[in-house]
Amino acid sequence: MAAVLWNRTPQGPLEYSRRLWLKLLLFATFFFLYSPIAVLIAFSFNTSKRNITWQGFTLNNYVVAWNNPDLLDAFTNSLIIAFCSTLVSTLIGGMVGLQLWRFRFPGKTAYEAFMALPIVIPEISMGVALMAFFIRIGWLTSDVGWPLNLGPIIVAHIAFSFPFVSIVVRSRMVGFNVQLEEASRDLGANQWQTFRYVLVPFMKPGLVAGALLAFTLSLDDFVITYFTSGPGSVTFPVKVYSLVRRGVTPDINAASTVLIAITVIATVLAMKLQAPTKAAKG
Amino acid sequence: MESWRDNRFVFWLLSLPGTFWISLFFIVPLSVLWIYSFGEKTGITDVAITWTGQNYGRVIEPVYLQIMWKSLWVSAVSTLICLLLAYPIAFAICFAPDRWKPILLLITILPFWINLLIRTYALLAVFRTNGYVNKAIGWLWNGIDWLFGGQHPFQPLELLYNNGSVIAGLVYVYLPFMVLPLYATVERLDKSYLEASLDLGASQLRTLLSVTVPLTMPGIVSGVILVFIPSLGAFLTPALLGGANAIMIGNVIETQFKSANDWPFGAALSFVLIYATFGILALRWAITARSKGVEF
Structure with missing residues (x-):
């Protein structure tokens, strides 16, 4: 055998x-x-x-892809959207994560479910809901010019990214030793100083991992962006979708390879940053 | 953990931005969509709210019922294939030597981080009539044909634009979602139960069915949900790999909003999908509440 x-x-x-x-x-x-x-x-x-x-x-x-203005614009849009969305998602998600770790309050389970809704709801339903909403309030139809027309997409990306960040930050905080905070207060630090010099340094790996997660989520999103983008605010995945429907060409492969490289690097970074936490928790 | 009453200012400060964002940019849009689902189309993007049930009535027309039934079984088959593939993979990773584990795990989840569209596009390119899958089949076919005298030269197969290609695409895209929760539960599984079962004379198959599967049920349920829900609402995979022959509910919703401009009907379909999702989650909750197993 x-x-x-x-x-x-x-x-x-x-x-x-x-x-x-x-x-x-x-x-x-x-x-x-x-x-x-x-x-x-x-x-x-x-x-x-x-x-x-x-x-x-x-x-x-790669030269052809680089010289294709539509593809390059779409790539630039994707990066701008990902940066803005990451910044706000990390901030809001960090706050929510801290709140859920720190406090007990009535209706907490319901509140957690509420915060997890964007993760649970089918992407396409969220996409069409945002499309209907943005058109209703005139955000998609008004001609505000670039880069303001990226606003609706950024808003949508933040809505589905920050709940993920809050989960990452909260799970990081679970390993926090509360005595450190008590020691800080004993030694005369006020609440803000304790937050700034004790909590934030401990949170940092969680925040960075959450930020990288938000970045890749935004860069990767197709469905929700597809429904919230207008003619002047096309992102890379949306552009590739319209090109793929017409045929398979090597410059799409080149542009895709660049995007794969970016996300793989971000992922490996995020894993490196998260690894010590897991080891510490044992 | 402290009570919110002890530090009201910080509590509200931390909760306000998130609550505001979800309410305004998630709950309100969904409410708009929900109200639209009871409206009537009056223009390209204009909807009159008449509180009609007509849109939900259209959902159960045979043509749409058929598409929903197809979405259900295509998702179910994809989930089942994912489970059958991922279960042994999770086992192989868990029982691998320690130095191999992180590498195998990384290899399994890395595709999940690569853009969904790019992965679907990659699959499209290898499944084409002149793609590599056809070339491999052709090479085998011609080899066998040559042995039998070369009467039937290979004709490239149309592998795309059918239910099979959609199922292959969904498995390809969502397999990591199944491996991760399974790995997490198998990893935590107390291996001495398996040893005890084998020692007491049960066969490998009996041990699997009577010991391993019941003990890893929470992971199986999580994985099934993580694959089934996104498959059910999939839009990109059927659009690119299925074409006009393998339409799923997500594609019908897209058509209503992007080209047919029948928002109320699209809204009703979206809510049917949301209710189905909640139904599945409620079922999961019922199962885990009953088995009181490890929660993933």
């Missing part, structure tokens, strides 16, 4: 990770998850325009 040849010591009944079929399944799944993305990245360096066969290495697609 192959499994016998594979293993040096006899396989224990609970050593599932050494079963050949499990290894194969794991490998097949990773192949299924990664090969389309690998093909996409590889073809962003392909010289063929038709994106079907590999012809040779080039960086030309």
